[in-house]
Amino acid sequence: MSIAARPLFAFDNSYVRELEGLYEPWQGEPAPAARLLALNDDLAAELGADPAALRTPDGVAVLAGSATPDGATPVAQAYAGHQFGGFRPRLGDGRALLLGEVVDVHGRRRDLHLKGSGRTPFARGGDGKAAVGPMLREYVVGEAMHALGIPTTRALAVVATGEDVVRETLLPGAVLTRVAASHVRVGTFQYAVRGGPPLVQRLADHAIARHHPQAAEAEHPYLAFFEAVVDSQASLVARWMHVGFIHGVMNTDNMTISGETIDYGPCAFMDAYDPATVFSSIDHGGRYAYANQPSVAQWNLARLAETLLALLDAEPDAAIAAASAVLESFRERYDRYWLAGMRTKLGLADARPEDGELVADLLLTLQAQRVDFTSFFRSLSAAVRGDAAPVHALFSEPAAFDAWAQRWRERLASEASDPAAVAEAMDGVNPIYIPRNHLVEAALEAATDGDLAPFERLVDVLARPLEERPGLEAYAEPAPAGFADEYCTFCGT
Numbered sequence: 038m039s040i041a042a043r044p045l046f047a048f049d050n051s052y053v054r055e056l057e058g059l060y061e062p063w064q065g066e067p068a069p070a071a072r073l074l075a076l077n078d079d080l081a082a083e084l085g086a087d088p089a090a091l092r093t094p095d096g097v098a099v100l101a102g103s104a105t106p107d108g109a110t111p112v113a114q115a116y117a118g119h120q121f122g123g124f125r126p127r128l129g130d131g132r133a134l135l136l137g138e139v140v141d142v143h144g145r146r147r148d149l150h151l152k153g154s155g156r157t158p159f160a161r162g163g164d165g166k167a168a169v170g171p172m173l174r175e176y177v178v179g180e181a182m183h184a185l186g187i188p189t190t191r192a193l194a195v196v197a198t199g200e201d202v203v204r205e206t207l208l209p210g211a212v213l214t215r216v217a218a219s220h221v222r223v224g225t226f227q228y229a230v231r232g233g234p235p236l237v238q239r240l241a242d243h244a245i246a247r248h249h250p251q252a253a254e255a256e257h258p259y260l261a262f263f264e265a266v267v268d269s270q271a272s273l274v275a276r277w278m279h280v281g282f283i284h285g286v287m288n289t290d291n292m293t294i295s296g297e298t299i300d301y302g303p304c305a306f307m308d309a310y311d312p313a314t315v316f317s318s319i320d321h322g323g324r325y326a327y328a329n330q331p332s333v334a335q336w337n338l339a340r341l342a343e344t345l346l347a348l349l350d351a352e353p354d355a356a357i358a359a360a361s362a363v364l365e366s367f368r369e370r371y372d373r374y375w376l377a378g379m380r381t382k383l384g385l386a387d388a389r390p391e392d393g394e395l396v397a398d399l400l401l402t403l404q405a406q407r408v409d410f411t412s413f414f415r416s417l418s419a420a421v422r423g424d425a426a427p428v429h430a431l432f433s434e435p436a437a438f439d440a441w442a443q444r445w446r447e448r449l450a451s452e453a454s455d456p457a458a459v460a461e462a463m464d465g466v467n468p469i470y471i472p473r474n475h476l477v478e479a480a481l482e483a484a485t486d487g488d489l490a491p492f493e494r495l496v497d498v499l500a501r502p503l504e505e506r507p508g509l510e511a512y513a514e515p516a517p518a519g520f521a522d523e524y525c526t527f528c529g530t
Contacts, residue, residue, distance in 0.1 A: 045099055046086055046149065048108035048137035052219070055243050058232050059225060060112035065102025065134055066155030066165070068212065070199025073097050074169065074489060075176055075496075077193050080216060084141050084149075084193070091194065100214050101196040102134060102154030109137040109149075113157035117231075118224035118290030119340055121324055126231070128224060128290050129159025132167060135220060146247060148220050149193070152213040168208040169197060170481040171302065173492055175213055177480070178301040181472045181499040187276045188269075189298040190217040209485060218297055219247055223337055224290030226344040234347040241348060248295045257359075259348040264363045267338055269296025271367055274334045275374035278327070279382065280471060281307035281410040285317035287325045287333045289340050305524070306471045308515045310403035310410040316474070318525040331375075335367045381466050382414050383445065384421060384459040386452055395444060402437050409515045414467040421449070421460040468502035470509065474524055475516040 053060065078088040090096050098104035105111060113130040120128075134157070136149040152175075153167025176192035183189050198210040221244050229236045245252045245262050255261035273296050277284065284291070285303035293299050303317035312328030320326075325333060342360040350356035379396045380388065403413060408431045416428040420442065429435040449459065472495070480491040498512045505513075516524070 043090070044107040045090055045096055046084065046106060046108065046137070046139050048106075048110075049140060049146075050108075050110045050137045051146070051243070051247070052114075052135065052138065052148075052221075053110045053112055056240060058236055059115050059229060059240065060135070061115065061129075061158045063111060063113045063134060063157050064105065065111065065151060065212075067103045068098075068101040068196070068198035068200070068210075070197075071097050071101035071103060072197045072199065073100070073194065074197050074211065074484070075173065075192070075195045075492070077176075077180070077191065080191055080193050083143070084139050084147060084216065086139075097196055099136075100151075100194045101198060101212050102151045106136070111136050111151075113159055114220055114225070115159065115228050116222055116224035116290050117227035118222070118288050119227075119337070120288045120290070121320070121322075124227075127159070127228070128161075129228075130157055131160040131163050132156065132165040138219075145218070148215075148217045150215045150217060150220055152215055153198075153210065154212050164202060166198075166200075166202040166210050167212065168202050168204060168485075169195070169211040170208065170485050172211040172213040173481055173484050174304075174477065175215070175301040177477060177492065177496055177499065178304060178472050179215075179298075180496055181502065182282070182298055184500050184502050185276075185280055185468060185471075187280070187282075187298060188273055188296050190215050190300075192216070217293070217299065218295035219244075219293070220299070221247075221294045222290050222299070223292045223294070223341045224288070225294075226341055227289060230344050237344055238348055241345065244294045257349070259345055260359055260363065263342060263345055263349075263360065264366075266294055266296070266341065267363055267367050268370055270334050270338060271331075271370035272296065272374045273298065274330050275371055275378055277330060278375055279378045280468065281310070281327070283307060283314060283316055283325070283327045284330065285315075285320065285325055287330065287337065289337045292334070292337045292341075303525070305474050307410050308474070308521050309407040310400065310413075311407070312400075312404065316525055331368070331371050334371075335364065338367060339364055378466075382463065383417070384449060384454075384463045386454060389448070391448075395441075395448065399441055399445075402441055406432050406434060406437065408432060411468060411471050412513070412515060415464070415469045415513075418460040418463040418467070421456050421463065423456075464505075465503060469505050469513050470498050470502045472499060473512065473514070473516060475520050476512060478524075 081088045099106045111134045115129045117126050118128050134151045134154050138146050141147050156165030172195045179189050179191045193214040193216050196212050200210045201207040202210045229240045249262050249265035252258050252261035291300045305316035307314045314327045315323045346356040349359050419427045432438045480495045483491045
């Protein structure tokens with residue numbers, strides 16, 4: 038059905054206009070008893086929408102996928118992808134719909150995308166549904182990443198459908214409304230290859246105009262486009278590493294061309310520093326472990342390069358050489374972004390040749406003593422202020438930290454910076470509050486049972502991750518002993 042009142046959103050659907058062959062027109066399934074669980078009022082206003090209108094029965098019907106708003110042309114997007122290294126030539130939105138695009142109040146084009154709205158032609162035997170817990174996880178983690186300044190998709194709303202979905206048990210169903218710069222992925226290009234170079238070129242032109250317009254002015258636009266994607270992903274993954282974020286399912290269909298984090302399924306934040314940390318229930322071999330994320334990103338970008346070769350040069354060897362040169366620059370770009378961020382976390386303003394060794398030695402010490410990653414960096418500013426007790430308390434053998442800290446203090450002193458200013462700057466980048474896994478799970482479990490208060494409180498805390506507030510001490514504490522040893526996350530399908 039169509040909503041006859043004032044349009045909820047001002048849609049402009051360039052993906053549908055320009056990229057026939059990369060989607061299937063489709064409609065969401067009715068939700069028997071749609072009920073709004075969470076609405077992101079600030080994001081709604083940013084999109085030019087009226088939050089009050091979205092809370093009406095008509096608005097909730099749209100957010101549930103039961104009604105098509107005026108101006109929308111809902112489609113299920115087509116894409117392929119390498120999943121844990123194995124290629125799937127036809128994946129696509131099996132349980133999702135692109136409602137359309139909205140130009141927000143800042144002039145940015147954003148996708149409105151429903152997740153859990155029912156089976157599509159790409160469902161591959163799945164039920165097309167989603168459960169309350171995983172959809173609220175995407176809401177809380179996406180908003181936390183946004184507050185941390187990490188490029189990310191965001192949740193506009195979560196709506197309970199009023200029906201149960203079958204997983205290990207019966208769970209209450211829900212639909213997420215996700216907002217993204219776009220949902221064009223490496224996997225979209227992998228799917229476009231089956232349509233030949235003309236379709237790949239149309240997709241590349243669309244992605245350039247939408248995400249990397251500077252590439253259009255380059256001497257070799259498609260090579261410049263690839264370089265822009267490589268750079269944005271190098272920066273993104275470095276930011277993940279700075280906060281201990283583990284994506285968990287870095288398949289090529291979960292890597293965006295825009296450089297935004299997408300798909301908060303089996304994701305989590307590391308407590309005790311360990312490069313081998315894995316939280317995904319399906320990552321049995323540790324392919325997507327914390328330390329592997331940069332290498333996996335580069336591998337995924339190689340798959341993107343393969344789809345672009347025909348656009349880079351008519352001579353295959355020349356195209357491969359050009360793409361390889363850009364691809365090989367990923368590690369240097371990543372290392373530069375990562376080390377710059379680590380310097381900032383340590384209060385260092387200048388770049389010195391010895392900084393890489395200083396950081397590496399610190400991480401070895403944290404790993405050896407299983408020190409909480411987030412708590413360590415947040416406590417370090419107190420040491421700059423002259424109180425080393427908080428950071429000492431994190432170590433079973435503080436002498437190892439003291440030996441490293443002597444080098445770090447000498448490095449700080451060589452910059453002749455004001456300690457108070459340094460400590461304040463460190464507190465401006467090192468969060469005190471992250472989505473602690475035990476708190477996320479407790480909030481989702483309560484919400485599944487009908488109590489949204491813990492979820493709402495957690496979202497509120499994570500909206501200001503850098504600002505220490507009285508009464509929130511429990512939100513800054515690591516998980517109880519033994520929790521991480523058994524903890525894993527699931528994709529929700």
